[in-house]
Amino acid sequence: MKKIYLIGIGMGNIETLTEQGRKAVEASELLIGAERMVNAFLGYRGAVCHAVSPEKIMDAILAHPECGTIAVVFSGDVGFFSGAKKLSQAIGERKRNGGAASGGQTAGEGGNEAGPWDEYETEYIPGISSLQYFCAKLKLPWEDVKVVSLHGREGNIPGTVRNNRKVFILTGGDYPVQRVCRILAENNLKDAVVHVGERLSYRDERIASGTAEQMAGEAFDSLAVMLVINDRIIERSAVTHGFSDELFLRGQVPMTKSEIRSVSLSKLRLRPGDVVYDIGAGTGSVSVEIALQACEGTVYAVEFQKEALELIRANAERFGAWNLRVVEGKAPEALKDLPAPDRAFIGGSKGNLAEIMELLVSKNPGIRVVVNAITLETVAEAISQFQRLGFEDIEIVQVFAAHGKAAGNYHMMQGQNPVFIISGERNGKTG
Numbered sequence: 328m329k330k331i332y333l334i335g336i337g338m339g340n341i342e343t344l345t346e347q348g349r350k351a352v353e354a355s356e357l358l359i360g361a362e363r364m365v366n367a368f369l370g371y372r373g374a375v376c377h378a379v380s381p382e383k384i385m386d387a388i389l390a391h392p393e394c395g396t397i398a399v400v401f402s403g404d405v406g407f408f409s410g411a412k413k414l415s416q417a418i419g420e421r422k423r424n425g426g427a428a429s430g431g432q433t434a435g436e437g438g439n440e441a442g443p444w445d446e447y448e449t450e451y452i453p454g455i456s457s458l459q460y461f462c463a464k465l466k467l468p469w470e471d472v473k474v475v476s477l478h479g480r481e482g483n484i485p486g487t488v489r490n491n492r493k494v495f496i497l498t499g500g501d502y503p504v505q506r507v508c509r510i511l512a513e514n515n516l517k518d519a520v521v522h523v524g525e526r527l528s529y530r531d532e533r534i535a536s537g538t539a540e541q542m543a544g545e546a547f548d549s550l551a552v553m554l555v556i557n558d559r560i561i562e563r564s565a566v567t568h569g570f571s572d573e574l575f576l577r578g579q580v581p582m583t584k585s586e587i588r589s590v591s592l593s594k595l596r597l598r599p600g601d602v603v604y605d606i607g608a609g610t611g612s613v614s615v616e617i618a619l620q621a622c623e624g625t626v627y628a629v630e631f632q633k634e635a636l637e638l639i640r641a642n643a644e645r646f647g648a649w650n651l652r653v654v655e656g657k658a659p660e661a662l663k664d665l666p667a668p669d670r671a672f673i674g675g676s677k678g679n680l681a682e683i684m685e686l687l688v689s690k691n692p693g694i695r696v697v698v699n700a701i702t703l704e705t706v707a708e709a710i711s712q713f714q715r716l717g718f719e720d721i722e723i724v725q726v727f728a729a730h731g732k733a734a735g736n737y738h739m740m741q742g743q744n745p746v747f748i749i750s751g752e753r754n755g756k757t758g
Contacts, residue, residue, distance in 0.1 A: 329447045330397065330447070330448060331399060331418075331447050331448070332351040332352075332355065332396070332397065332398045332399065333399050333401065333405050333414065333452065334351055334398055335348065335401055335403055335406075335407075335452065335453050335454025335455070335456075336348055336402065337402070337455040337460070338403070338460055339529060340528035341368065343454070343460065344367075348452050352400070354396055355396045356374065356391075356394040356396050356397070357373055357375075357376065357387070357394040357396075357397045358376070358400065359376045359384050359387050359397065359398070360377070360378070360399060361379050361402075362377045364400045368400075373394070374394065381413050382417070384414055385414075385421070389443060392443075399414065401454075403454060403455070403457050404454045404456035404459075405451045405452065405454065407456040408476045408497060411451065415449060418444060418449060421444045422442065422444045422445060424442070425442040457497070458552075460524075461495070461527060461552055464524065464527075469495070471492070472493045472554070473491035474494075474495050475495070476496075477496060477497060477498055477499055477500065477501075477502035483600050483623050483625060484496070484507055484510055485514035485515075485650065486599075486600065486622060486625065488511060488516055488519060489559075490622045490623060491560060492557055492560050494554070494555045494557070495552065495554050496553040496554075498551055498552065499549070503551075504542065505543055505544070505545060505547060507553060508521055508540075508542040508543035512539045512543050514649070514650075516539055517539050517540035518538050518559075519538065519559075520536065520538060520556040521536065521537060521539050521556075522536045522553065522556070523536070523542065523547055523551055524551060524554075525547055525550065525551045526550050526551075533548075535547075539555070568593075569586065569588060570585065570612075570615075572585050572612075574645075575612045575615070575645075576638055576642055576645065578610070579634065580609050580610050580632065580634055580635045583609065583612055583613050584728065587728065588612060588613055590724065590726050591613065592616055592617065594697045594722070594724070594748055594750040595617070595672060595697050597617060597624075597670060599621060599622055599623045599624065600623045602627075602666050602668050603617050603621055603625075603626045603627070603670045603671065604626075604627050604629060604665070604670075604671040605671075605674065606629045606662070606673045606676065606683060607630065607658070607676060607677070608629060608630040609630065609635055609639075609675070610635065610638045610639065611639030611640075612642065613672055613674060614628035614639060614642075614643070614648070615643060615646045615651065617670075618643070618648035618651040619646065622650070624669070625651075626650060627652050627654050627662075629654045629657075630653070631655060636655055657679070658676065658686075659679060659683045659686040662686055663686070667691045668690060668691055668694060669691065670696070671696045672699075673697070674699050680698070680705070680709060680712055681712055684696065684713075688717075692753055692755050693752070694752070695753075696713075696750065697748065698749045698750070699746055699748055700746070701746060706747045706749065710723065716753070718752060718753055719751060720751060720752060722751065723749050724747070724750075725745055725746070725747050726745065726746050726747075727743075728742070728743050729742040730743070
């Protein structure tokens with residue numbers, strides 16, 4: 328049986344390689360990895376191949392059938408945002424398919440004959456991750472750190488930082504350090520403390536610290552990580568929705584009442600990182616509760632009345648809903664420049680329901696929408712638009728709520744207007 332060692336070699340400086348990893352490399356006949364990783368092993372006596380993608384690595388292995396022991400090296404730790412995962416999956420798939428690259432069959436009926444990959448077994452050898460190394464340099468424990476990778480992906484960094492005291496960020500691609508700091512500064516997190524580690528473990532290693540606002544104006548190496556510390560994290564005494572109406576500032580602006588708000592939010596099926604529109608936001612009671620539930624997402628409260636806009640801002644401040652954005656204007660025009668939504672709540676459409684829903688679907692063909700309606704005419708129109716635009720699992724709920732009111736030594740129930748809650752979701756297909 329041939330052996331493939333998948334080795335985490337630490338930051339890149341050979342001094343951070345574990346003794347187990349060093350022995351595995353020395354015992355190997357073929358060394359494969361990114362050029363920066365492979366070049367760390369000066370004096371290596373076996374064959375060397377520069378490869379990064381799973382396909383290229385596997386091609387290199389098959390091109391050296393004479394090698395019985397192979398070392399594939401990865402930066403950091405093989406279990407921490409490492410290419411080792413995809414390589415293991417690819418090798419496993421090849422074994423299941425008898426050596427075919429993507430599910431195709433090899434010689435023999437059904438493709439069940441043994442393939443070349445059945446000769447190989449893999450073994451993980453852990454290394455020191457950038458998280459471990461950087462936190463050790465900062466003399467900070469890391470068991471309570473929230474980890475985010477921006478390598479080839481996007482994330483709601485402000486939402487994550489607002490809800491976690493310590494956030495470790497692997498920067499890269501479209502998100503270098505300075506851009507991440509600018510995003511934080513622009514989202515009410517300019518005072519968050521940012522530690523940046525550049526070229527960790529190398530001789531020119533640099534660690535810089537400052538506020539997000541200060542660091543946004545500096546230049547950093549592309550090989551960098553961040554640790555953001557936010558002492559203004561959002562702490563909740565309650566985790567459920569349906570806050571008492573008395574907790575909100577109301578003025579003379581209509582507000583979705585607690586019981587209706589609670590059912591409406593449950594129909595939205597919110598997820599932590601969702602981008603949500605609240606159209607016709609009124610006092611912002613729904614916007615605020617969405618923001619607290621989708622704590623790593625962003626909520627856009629769309630409203631045009633001046634008094635309502637002021638109340639939304641005041642209620643957002645009151646509840647610490649820092650991921651709530653107030654958008655002044657009427658829908659659908661006010662929605663056109665906003666990021667694509669995952670969810671939308673429509674509490675008021677001012678007669679533009681058809682146009683609003685068309686725009687929502689154009690921005691995200693897989694959107695989920697909840698509409699609140701009081702009049703039968705609005706209910707009929709909402710159902711018609713859900714059907715016309717291809718929504719599925721359309722649900723209609725009518726909610727009656729009544730509150731007890733003291734009358735001398737007795738209590739009587741005082742009813743509110745019944746509200747229809749219409750919800751549905753598209754399957755993501757266009758057309």
